[in-house]
Amino acid sequence: MTPSDKALVPFVSVEAMMRLIHAVGLRPMIAAIAQAIEEDFLRWESFDKTPRVAAHSPVGVIELMPTADDTHYAFKYVNGHPKNTQDGLQTVTAFGLLADMATGYPLLLSEMTLLTALRTAAMSALAAKHLAPSGSRVMAMIGNGAQAEFQSVAMQHIVGIDTVRLFDTDPAATAKCARNLASTGLTVVPCRSPEEAIEGAQIVTTCTADKRSATVLSDNMVGAGVHLNAIGGDCPGKTELAEAILHRSTIFVEYPPQTRIEGEIQQLAPDHPVTEFWQVLAGRAPGRTADRQITLFDSVGFAIEDFSALRTVHAKALETGQFAMLDLLADPDDPRDLFGMLMRAEAAQAA
């Protein structure tokens, strides 16, 4: 009763993902994902796009994020439950699947809790590389939860920052983050207020988890010539920036139909002008045009980024051998004989 090859789907568990990341190297892995995102954003129009499909409850949200091109299909399952940490659970967990459009058969099932942290960091860094003031060296990191170190390392490797200034309402989170970044080569400055954190920063990343309209940054805190990387606002009713900041910013987004529902711009009129970031990459729209401009990447995470991350993991898993085979699909000898397969299994199990 050993399943045939066609029944088996390569599976990257959390353990395998950690081994894979270490085999490739954390920074090269983030860079590979950033490159895959850039490649996929440059062929934006070849993807089948849809806003994510969300199931909301009073305490959180569960979402499916599918996308496809002519050859591959991907989706991610992801939850967001801010109160989970009180019970020792992750706020965000995720897994995803890559499939073959020609047959509908899965090619890869993968954990995506770690992978989402990597791809979010890769996306943020790719955007900052094109939108932040040239020569940016200092990032303020507001919110020092699970994403903070990945953001910092990606900005270091891809954008070239050398200093992160940390703030969190919980000093223990800042201490954890500072400890983890100690050996990265970054200068790490724990701060006691958001105001202190953004002093001298060219890049300000906000990544907080409350499911409500918050004002992590107020209008008077944000001066000219910065790049705002707002990644914590990612569902209806959850924002991080004062509305006035948005009116002073040139706003870049991933996929407007989704960002208008979930991003910072849910605070604005539905026709407020925004630029799709892929158009900047493609040279179809300007990025930063002036030193004193405030650029805002209002990032909620989009399915194509997960597609890019999954195809990177698929390639790296096959290279490194960091996967197991999972008996996920029924594969009778005669595809029409599912019933016969079931009946023969009973005989085989009884024997």
Add this chain to the structure above:
Amino acid sequence: MTPSDKALVPFVSVEAMMRLIHAVGLRPMIAAIAQAIEEDFLRWESFDKTPRVAAHSPVGVIELMPTADDTHYAFKYVNGHPKNTQDGLQTVTAFGLLADMATGYPLLLSEMTLLTALRTAAMSALAAKHLAPSGSRVMAMIGNGAQAEFQSVAMQHIVGIDTVRLFDTDPAATAKCARNLASTGLTVVPCRSPEEAIEGAQIVTTCTADKRSATVLSDNMVGAGVHLNAIGGDCPGKTELAEAILHRSTIFVEYPPQTRIEGEIQQLAPDHPVTEFWQVLAGRAPGRTADRQITLFDSVGFAIEDFSALRTVHAKALETGQFAMLDLLADPDDPRDLFGMLMRAEAAQAA
């Protein structure tokens, strides 16, 4: 580096599903799913409902089917690629997930190729029990592919039929189906035409797989006083019944917004009257009202049925022990310390 309990998701592989079905018994398992569907349809309004999210290609479709109530969330991944059988692959493969709405954490990952066959048969039989002429004993089964035996056994166990009359354009499929049904107690009659198959049948089930508008049943073939169970039409452009039959039938559907796109009724005006089947179960709408009436269950499969099937499997898997634990979720000791978990894994792996 053994993952903690919170990182592990119960997984029912194909092999485990076959053992589970045999441990419970095929007929009791189908009956349990039918009962769960009935319970869930009776609280229809407590579900978050959405038409499935489809990615179409020239050769097939990949779909996600999510739904949720206050406590549980479920989705199914399912493909439909009619040409797959030419390459020794299944036309339809599927897997699915049950999750906890309070935390967003998965409770069960399960194969659903076999399970979809069971839940489709359970759904068809539940509908026929309420819509077919009382005392129905004979079913015509048009299309003798992977679903045919499950349909036959469910109709035998839940509706009480004693005879199936089989037709398929491929005689080998009919022979396979007849062979598999030989020991079920059903009288099995292989037929050489659809006309021959429907002779004397009170229930006519059509389950063919072509991705195009076909006419498996033409108008003059369908007499008065039958129940049509049309389950093969399940995507845009794919239908099985001549339009004229629809005009003579009282039509019952699962979820109109989805069926109008995918079902037989895509041939009709968008305001053509249909009855939601759950309303029949709930006593809010009439089912069959006359002996000579033609009832049509225009079934495309709906997410709540998969929800019902997954919660049944979850309970039965825990009862029978037929599952494995899958390291699908990252679970750092401190939920905010994903990065630290990754770094410590490297140290542990190097040690």
